[in-house]
Amino acid sequence: MSHRARMMLVVLLPAALALSCTSLQQSGTPGEGGELTVEALPSSDSVPLEWGRLVTVTNAPAVEGATLLWYQDEAGTVRVVGYNHFTQQLWSYARVIARN
Secondary structure, X not given: OOHHHHHHHHHHHXXXXXXXXXXXXXXXXXXXXXXXXXXXXXXXXXOOHHHOEEEEEEEOOOOOOEEEEEEEOOOOOEEEEEEEOOOOEEEXXXXXXXXX
16 A cells, blocks of 8 residues: 555544544433433431332442432332432432333
8 A cells, every 4th residue: 555545544534434423412301311300308417208218328439438329219219319428418419210
């Protein structure tokens, strides 16, 4: 392969790859297939009884010093709230995963 052909390949290949990419759809609004709905937590030291029972506890790998508490109510709705080990407080919001 000639030097000129290699140079054309080096220039045209990235251009062709860039043109073949499509942009991702923007996320929808909460509750419409986009981000999960956010629910305010009334207190930083307790969880409402209506949220049901604590079903599991997991680490929050993206947040240092945090644990996620997963609650499920009678209707099957799951709420996830974080606990900050440094401040020893619950986060001010929970993510809601509704069941249809």
